[in-house]
């Protein structure tokens with residue numbers, strides 16, 4: 001692990017899609033911490049450090065007995081709080097025998113974990129991804145394991161100019177790269193807004209709208225520190241008032257992204273696409289999901305190559321141009337969270 005981590009620990013991170021956490025042991029590394037995830041018999045998710053108290057064998061190699069994990073090596077048993085409840089060949093259990101249990105919560109189809117100070121783990125701070133479950137919306141998503149720093153994924157999402165160049169065959173067209181955008185920010189959020197009015201829609205959006213003619217297209221990208229990006233996207237028949245708030249002649253979606261650092265150079269990228277039109281068409285859900293997965297594979301190839309180049313050029317820095325305004329704000333907010341966690345220099349004698 002680097003001396004200065006690239007991520008804050010006092011934050012909720014998506015550890016898994018809800019369906020991934022089952023009545024079996026799932027090993028996953030989050031923020032350089034190896035975890036084992038499972039559900040109790042009544043469905044509650046659990047996250048424990050994935051190293052047995054006794055001889056550090058990964059608990060994920062063991063098995064579940066009821067709500068407890070049995071280590072695969074010498075059979076020590078740990079409960080969902082990480083406390084050892086059984087040791088072979090002895091009556092009294094060493095009271096210090098425990099593994100760390102992490103705060104866990106389930107919300108909006110993800111299992112979230114808080115790797116930092118448990119006293120600060122307030123479930124109200126879980127990022128808002130309600131579109132994943134809202135009855136007014138439908139959609140689905142996937143998980144990508146990307147071999148790059150999670151911040152490169154955030155940079156990528158905060159600047160959709162790249163669509164023109166990376167995704168030219170589906171969602172990108174010249175209008176995206178040519179249209180100026182606005183950036184605003186708050187304490188924990190940064191928002192990039194781009195309206196492309198009276199343009200010819202790219203193939204994906206032409207098909208979603210199902211009408212000929214030009215459109216007004218929007219991309220409103222909202223970053224919530226440290227690692228969640230919700231993109232409000234859509235098109236409406238040109239001139240029908242979408243920029244003023246009337247989207248009734250359009251179709252809209254939300255690209256939901258939350259990116260969890262695995263290590264300093266790899267991440268778990270959870271994404272979903274939710275829409276509020278043609279909600280009963282499962283075939284469309286699958287088709288969009290496959291389409292977006294293909295688009296994100298194009299990003300992944302660029303980002304993994306970028307990660308390798310960054311490591312090969314340790315003496316080089318990034319240069320920022322206009323299109324980087326959104327990602328610069330995102331990184332500033334992440335840096336602020338990391339700085340807040342740095343141990344304070346011991347107060348001087350004068351104080």
Ligand code: FES
Pocket residue numbers: 052053054055056057071072073074075076
């Ligand atoms: S290493 Fe787990 S019981 Fe010995």
Ligand SMILES: [Fe+2]
Pocket residue numbers: 156162163166167295296299
């Ligand atoms: Fe992309």
